[in-house]
Amino acid sequence: MKVKASRKASFNAAHRLHRPDWDDERNKAVFGKCNNPKYHGHNYDLIVSVTGEIDPVTGFVMDLKVLKELIKEHVEEALDHKNLNLDVPEFENLNPTAENIAVVIWNKLRPHIKQTKELEVVLYETPRNFVTYTG
Numbered sequence: 001m002k003v004k005a006s007r008k009a010s011f012n013a014a015h016r017l018h019r020p021d022w023d024d025e026r027n028k029a030v031f032g033k034c035n036n037p038k039y040h041g042h043n044y045d046l047i048v049s050v051t052g053e054i055d056p057v058t059g060f061v062m063d064l065k066v067l068k069e070l071i072k073e074h075v076e077e078a079l080d081h082k083n084l085n086l087d088v089p090e091f092e093n094l095n096p097t098a099e100n101i102a103v104v105i106w107n108k109l110r111p112h113i114k115q116t117k118e119l120e121v122v123l124y125e126t127p128r129n130f131v132t133y134t135g
C-alpha cells in the first residue's frame with residue numbers, strides 16, 4: 001500500500017527568459033512578458049511529494065518535519081530572493097522556465113530522499129501556471 005505525503009513551500013525569485021542566440025523579436029515572441037530586459041519576480045509555490053510504503057513503526061511514509069528542513073536547506077536557501085539567471089549556477093546556461101526550475105529542485109532533493117521512495121515536484125509560477133516533474 002503506497003501513500004503520497006506532501007509538503008508545501010514557497011519562494012520569491014527574479015528571472016528573465018531569454019536565448020542569447022535569438023534576436024530580440026524572436027525572444028519577445030516566444031517568451032513574452034518574461035523576456036522583458038528588466039528582471040522581474042514571481043512568487044513561486046512549491047509542493048514536494050514523497051510516495052512509498054508506510055513505516056509500520058512510525059506510521060510515516062517520510063517524516064514531514066524532515067522534508068520541511070530539506071526544502072529549506074536545499075531549495076529555499078538556494079533560490080529564495082535570488083536572481084535565478086545571475087545568482088544560481090544551474091541557470092547560467094539554462095533558461096529559468098518553470099519546467100527547468102522544477103527539474104533543478106528535483107535534482108537538489110533527490111539525493112536526500114530514500115531510494116525506495118518516489119519524489120514529485122509541483123511548481124506554480126503563477127496561481128494558474130504550474131508544472132510537475134517526477135524524474
Ligand SMILES: Nc1nc2c(c(=O)[nH]1)N=C([C@H](O)[C@H](O)COP(=O)(O)OP(=O)(O)OP(=O)(O)O)CN2
Nearest residue numbers: 017031032033034096097098099125126127128129
Ligand atoms: N511552458 C511554459 N510556458 C510559460 C512559462 C514557463 O515557465 N513554462 N512561463 C511563462 C511566463 O514566465 C509567466 O508564467 C507568465 O505567463 P502568463 O500566462 O502570461 O501569466 P500571467 O502573468 O498572465 O498570470 P496568470 O495568473 O497565469 O494568468 C509563460 N509561459
Ligand SMILES: [Zn+2]
Nearest residue numbers: 015034040042
Ligand atoms: Zn517571469
